[in-house]
Amino acid sequence: MYILVLLFIISFSALIVFSVKMQKEDKLKIAITTWIGYTPLIYADEKGWLSDIDVKIVYMSSLSENVFLYKSRGADAFGGTQYEYKLLNKKFDLCPVLLLNKSFGGDKILSNRTLEELKKSQKKIDIFLEIDSVNSLLLEAFLQKYKISQKNVNIININQTSIIDLNIKRDEPTIIITYSPYDTLVNKTLYSEVASTKNGLSISVIDGIFAEEDTILDRKEQFEKLKKIIDMAIYEAENNPKEFYSVIKYRTDISYEEFMQSKESIKWLNELKKEDTLKELVNVNIPPRICL
Amino acid sequence: MKITIFKLVIIVTIAISSIFYVIFFVNHMYQKEQSSKIIIQTVNNDMTELELILSQHLIKNTMASSRLYLDRKIATNNFIKAISIFEGNNAVLSTNQKYKYLPSTNCLNDNQKGCYYDFIKDATEISTEMVVRKDNKKSKYKIVLYIDKNATEEAISKSNSLFFSALVLIPTVFMLLVFLITKSMIVGPLKRLQLFSKSQDRIPSEMVILELDEVREGLIKSFAKIEDEKQDMYKMLRTDQLSGIANRTFLEEWFKERETYAQEMSSTMAVLFLDLDNFKTVNDSLGHNVGDDLLRDVALNIKSLLRKNDVVARIGGDEFVIVLSDYRDDSHLMEILDRIQSSIELLSHKHELITSSIGVAIYPNDGVDLITLMKNADMALHQSKQNGKNQYCFFASSLNDKLQDFIELSSDLKKGLTRQEFELYYQPQNKVTDRSVIGAEALIRWHHPKRGLVPPDLFIGIAEDSGFIIELGKWIIEAAFRQKREWEDFGSNINISINIGVKQLLDVNFVKYVAEMLEKYEINAGQVHLEITEYIFLSSKKDTFKIFTELKKTGVKISLDDFGTGYSSLSYLANFPIDIVKIDKSFVNDNSRKGLNFLEAIIKMGDALDLEVVAEGVETDIQLKCLQTNHCQTFQGYLISKPVPAKEFQKFLTK
Numbered sequence: 001m002y003i004l005v006l007l008f009i010i011s012f013s014a015l016i017v018f019s020v021k022m023q024k025e026d027k028l029k030i031a032i033t034t035w036i037g038y039t040p041l042i043y044a045d046e047k048g049w050l051s052d053i054d055v056k057i058v059y060m061s062s063l064s065e066n067v068f069l070y071k072s073r074g075a076d077a078f079g080g081t082q083y084e085y086k087l088l089n090k091k092f093d094l095c096p097v098l099l100l101n102k103s104f105g106g107d108k109i110l111s112n113r114t115l116e117e118l119k120k121s122q123k124k125i126d127i128f129l130e131i132d133s134v135n136s137l138l139l140e141a142f143l144q145k146y147k148i149s150q151k152n153v154n155i156i157n158i159n160q161t162s163i164i165d166l167n168i169k170r171d172e173p174t175i176i177i178t179y180s181p182y183d184t185l186v187n188k189t190l191y192s193e194v195a196s197t198k199n200g201l202s203i204s205v206i207d208g209i210f211a212e213e214d215t216i217l218d219r220k221e222q223f224e225k226l227k228k229i230i231d232m233a234i235y236e237a238e239n240n241p242k243e244f245y246s247v248i249k250y251r252t253d254i255s256y257e258e259f260m261q262s263k264e265s266i267k268w269l270n271e272l273k274k275e276d277t278l279k280e281l282v283n284v285n286i287p288p289r290i291c292l
Numbered sequence: 293m294k295i296t297i298f299k300l301v302i303i304v305t306i307a308i309s310s311i312f313y314v315i316f317f318v319n320h321m322y323q324k325e326q327s328s329k330i331i332i333q334t335v336n337n338d339m340t341e342l343e344l345i346l347s348q349h350l351i352k353n354t355m356a357s358s359r360l361y362l363d364r365k366i367a368t369n370n371f372i373k374a375i376s377i378f379e380g381n382n383a384v385l386s387t388n389q390k391y392k393y394l395p396s397t398n399c400l401n402d403n404q405k406g407c408y409y410d411f412i413k414d415a416t417e418i419s420t421e422m423v424v425r426k427d428n429k430k431s432k433y434k435i436v437l438y439i440d441k442n443a444t445e446e447a448i449s450k451s452n453s454l455f456f457s458a459l460v461l462i463p464t465v466f467m468l469l470v471f472l473i474t475k476s477m478i479v480g481p482l483k484r485l486q487l488f489s490k491s492q493d494r495i496p497s498e499m500v501i502l503e504l505d506e507v508r509e510g511l512i513k514s515f516a517k518i519e520d521e522k523q524d525m526y527k528m529l530r531t532d533q534l535s536g537i538a539n540r541t542f543l544e545e546w547f548k549e550r551e552t553y554a555q556e557m558s559s560t561m562a563v564l565f566l567d568l569d570n571f572k573t574v575n576d577s578l579g580h581n582v583g584d585d586l587l588r589d590v591a592l593n594i595k596s597l598l599r600k601n602d603v604v605a606r607i608g609g610d611e612f613v614i615v616l617s618d619y620r621d622d623s624h625l626m627e628i629l630d631r632i633q634s635s636i637e638l639l640s641h642k643h644e645l646i647t648s649s650i651g652v653a654i655y656p657n658d659g660v661d662l663i664t665l666m667k668n669a670d671m672a673l674h675q676s677k678q679n680g681k682n683q684y685c686f687f688a689s690s691l692n693d694k695l696q697d698f699i700e701l702s703s704d705l706k707k708g709l710t711r712q713e714f715e716l717y718y719q720p721q722n723k724v725t726d727r728s729v730i731g732a733e734a735l736i737r738w739h740h741p742k743r744g745l746v747p748p749d750l751f752i753g754i755a756e757d758s759g760f761i762i763e764l765g766k767w768i769i770e771a772a773f774r775q776k777r778e779w780e781d782f783g784s785n786i787n788i789s790i791n792i793g794v795k796q797l798l799d800v801n802f803v804k805y806v807a808e809m810l811e812k813y814e815i816n817a818g819q820v821h822l823e824i825t826e827y828i829f830l831s832s833k834k835d836t837f838k839i840f841t842e843l844k845k846t847g848v849k850i851s852l853d854d855f856g857t858g859y860s861s862l863s864y865l866a867n868f869p870i871d872i873v874k875i876d877k878s879f880v881n882d883n884s885r886k887g888l889n890f891l892e893a894i895i896k897m898g899d900a901l902d903l904e905v906v907a908e909g910v911e912t913d914i915q916l917k918c919l920q921t922n923h924c925q926t927f928q929g930y931l932i933s934k935p936v937p938a939k940e941f942q943k944f945l946t947k
Binding site for chain 2: 004005007008011012014015031056058059060061062065068069072074075159161162164165249250251253
C-alpha cells in the first residue's frame with residue numbers, strides 16, 4: 001500500500017513538473033540593430049548568456065525596422081532612441097526598461113560641403129536620412145541651428161544599409177545623416193562630418209530598451225537578469241575591448257579601429273543613479289519613470 | 293478460474309491504457325511528422341518569398357540594401373538563424389559573418405518529399421537558386437537559409453514532452469489512483485469483511501462504499517443475533533427452566549473450575565444435597581402449579597443466602613445441590629445449613645409446612661470429584677431422612693458427632709442459665725513483691741447436669757457463635773459485681789477482673805449495661821478490670837476506640853489479656869486507653885534466654901508506658917523470682933491458687 005502511495009506521489013509530482021515545463025513561456029524577444037550602443041547585447045548573445053535567461057535577440061537593419069517588428073508583435077522589447085519611443089508610445093503604453101547609452105558623436109551629419117557652404121548654398125541640398133528615425137530629430141536640430149530653410153532641402157529616405165550606395169561624387173550639395181557603425185560605410189574622402197551629437201548639435205540622443213509596462217512586469221525577473229548581463233558585457237567592452245570585438249565582429253562587419261572609434265562616440269548610461277537616469281529621460285522628453 | 297479484484301482492476305486498466313496508448317502513439321507520431329512538415333514548409337515559404345522579393349528588389353537596388361529583408365525574415369521565423377546570399381562561391385550578403393559558408397550535403401531542398409521528421413532531424417540549411425535580370429544581364433545567386441537546430445528540436449521535443457506527460461504520466465497517475473482507490477475502498481474493506489466473517493472479534497469500521505457498508509452492517513447484525521442465540525442456548529442448556537437457577541450441566545462445569553482453585557489453595561468445599569420433605573404431598577394436594585411455585589421460591593431463597601463463590605443447582609424434582617466454598621469452619625457451615633433450612637421453613641406460610649433434609653459431603657475428605665461427593669451427600673441425605681427429616685446429616689460420622697454435640701450444648705447453654713448451672717470461680721491476683729492478694733479474676737464454670745463441670749473453652753466458643761455470649765456475659769458481669777459488693781461489705785477492696793468477649797464488647801448496649809451494674813451494686817469502678825483479648829483489634833479501630841473511651845468514662849480499667857499472642861501492636865498500646873497488660877503464660881513459661889528477654893522487655897515496656905503489668909500462669913518460685921527481678925507488679929497462677937469458688941476464695945481475703 002505504501003509503495004503504491006509513494007509511486008502515486010512520484011508520478012503525480014512528475015506530471016506537475018512536466019505540465020509546468022510545457023507551459024513555459026516563449027523566449028523574450030528583443031529587437032536591436034548593430035548600433036555600437038547595442039553591442040553589449042550582441043556580445044551577451046554570442047556568448048550564450050542570453051539563452052540561459054531565455055532571451056532571444058532579433059537583429060534588424062535599422063531602428064525603423066525595429067519599430068516595424070515591434071508593431072507587428074514580432075518582438076517583446078526593442079532597442080531605440082527617444083524618437084522610436086515617442087512613435088510607438090502613441091499606440092503602446094511603453095516604459096523604459098533601462099538606458100544603455102547617450103550619443104556623444106555617434107550620431108553625425110556628414111556632407112560633401114562645408115558648413116558655411118551649406119548655409120549659403122543656393123542649390124537645394126539633398127539630405128539622405130532614415131526619415132522614421134532619430135535622424136529626423138538631428139536634421140531638425142541642424143536646420144534650426146544653422147538656419148537652413150526647409151525650402152532649401154530635399155529630404156530623401158534611405159535605409160542605413162544603403163548608405164554605401166552614396167559613395168559617389170555628387171554635384172549636388174549632399175548631407176547624409178547617419179550613426180555608428182553605418183558611418184563607416186561612407187567614403188570619408190567624399191563626405192566629412194559637419195556636426196554631431198558631440199559637436200555642433202545641441203540635441204541629446206539616448207538609446208535604451210523599451211517595452212510595454214505589462215511585459216516588463218510579467219517578465220521582471222528576466223529583465224533584471226538581462227540588466228546584470230548588460231552591465232557585465234559593458235564592463236568587458238571597456239576593459240577587454242579586443243576580446244569584446246572578437247566576439248561581436250561577425251555581426252557588425254567593422255574593423256577593430258572602427259569599433260574603438262565608435263565606442264568613443266557614446267557614453268554608457270547603465271551605471272547612472274536613478275535620479276540621473278530620470279534627468280536624462282526628462283532631457284529627451286520621456287516621462288521620468290523606470291519600470292524595472 | 294478465480295481472480296482477485298486487484299488483478300482484475302490491473303488487467304482492465306492496462307487493457308484500457310494500452311488501447312489509448314496505441315491510439316495516442318499513432319497520433320503522436322503523426323503530430324511529430326506534421327510539426328516537422330510545418331517547419332519545413334514555413335522555411336520553404338519564407339525562402340520562396342525572399343527569392344521573389346529580392347529578385348525584384350535587386351533589379352533596381354544594390355545588394356547591400358537587401359539586408360533589411362533578410363533581417364525581417366530571421367526576425368519573423370524562429371527556425372532561421374542566418375541568411376546568406378552567394379554569387380558563385382562568394383557570400384555577397386550575410387546577416388551573420390559566421391554563416392558565409394556554402395551549404396553542406398545535408399541541405400534540405402524545396403522539393404523534399406517523404407518523411408519530414410527524419411529530414412528535419414539532420415537538415416542544417418535550405419537553399420534556392422535565384423536569377424536576377426538587371427540591365428540585360430543575368431546574375432545567378434544562391435540564397436541559403438541556415439536552420440536553427442535548437443529551435444526545431446525545441447519545437448519537436450515540446451510534442452515529445454506533451455506525449456510523455458499525456459500518455460505516460462497521466463495514465464500512470466490514473467492507474468495508481470485507481471489501484472489506491474480500489475485497494476483502500478474495495479479490496480481492503482472486503483478483506484476486513486472476510487476476516488470478520490471468520491473470527492468476529494474485531495468489528496470493521498464504517499466503509500465508504502455504501503454497498504460494502506450495508507454488507508458490513510448485515511454481518512454485524514447476523515453475528516450479533518447468532519451470538520445472542522448462542523448465549524441463550526448456552527444459558528438454556530445450563531439453566532433449570534422451572535426455577536431459573538443452574539442445572540446439573542452448569543454445576544458440573546462450575547465444579548470443575550472451582551476444584552482447580554480449591555486444589556491450589558488446599559481449601560475445602562461442602563456439597564449439600566437438599567431434598568424437600570413431603571414435596572409430593574404439596575404437589576398432589578395443591579396442584580403442580582403450586583408445587584412449581586414452591587420450587588421456584590425455594591431456589592430463590594437458597595440463592596439469596598449464598599455468597600459469590602457458592603452455587604445452587606436444581607438437579608431434578610425437588611432435589612437441589614448446593615456447593616459452598618466460602619465458609620470459615622464447621623460451625624459456620626452449620627450456621628449456613630440452619631439458615632438454609634430456616635429460609636425454606638419460612639415458605640410454609642404460603643404453602644403447607646415445608647421442611648428440608650440435607651446431606652453434606654466435604655471436599656476433599658469425602659471425595660474429590662463431584663459424582664463421588666454427590667453420591668456421598670445423597671447417602672447422608674438418606675440418613676437425615678431416616679433420622680426423622682427436617683435436619684441435616686454429614687457423610688463423615690465424626691462431623692455428625694460434632695454436630696450432635698454442638699446442637700446439644702447450644703441448647704443446654706440457654707437452659708443452663710435458666711437452671712442456674714453457671715458459677716463464677718475466682719483466681720487470686722497477687723503482688724509480686726509480697727504475694728499479697730490484690731485482686732481476683734472471675735472465670736465462668738458450667739455445672740452441666742450430665743456432663744459435669746464443663747470447661748469454658750468448650751462452651752464459650754459455642755456461646756460466641758450462637759450469640760448467647762451477650763446474655764451470658766451480662767450474667768457474668770452482674771454476678772461478679774455482686775460478689776465484689778459482698779467482698780467490699782466484708783471489708784475487702786480487692787480488684788475484680790472480668791473477661792469480656794469481642795461480640796459482647798461490640799454490643800451496642802454493653803457500656804450502658806456496665807454503667808448500670810456499677811451503679812446498682814455501688815462498685816468502685818476503678819477496681820473493676822475488664823479483660824479484653826487482642827482479637828478486639830480485628831474489629832474496626834474506630835468502633836473499638838469509641839467503646840474503650842466510653843468504658844473509661846465509667847471509671848473501669850481496661851486490661852489487655854493474653855498480651856503478645858494476638859493482634860496488638862505498640863501503636864494500640866500507645867493510642868488506646870489501656871491500663872493493664874496481662875502477659876500471656878506462654879511468655880512466663882518460656883525459660884529460654886530469648887523468652888526471658890521477651891518477658892523483661894514487656895515488663896519494661898509496660899513500665900515505660902505507665903501500664904500495670906500482670907503475669908499470668910505463674911506456677912513456680914523461679915518464675916516469680918524472675919518477675920521480681922524485672923520489677924513486675926502483679927501475677928496470678930497456680931503458684932498461689934487455681935480458680936476456686938467464691939466460698940473458697942474467701943480464705944484469701946481473710947488472710
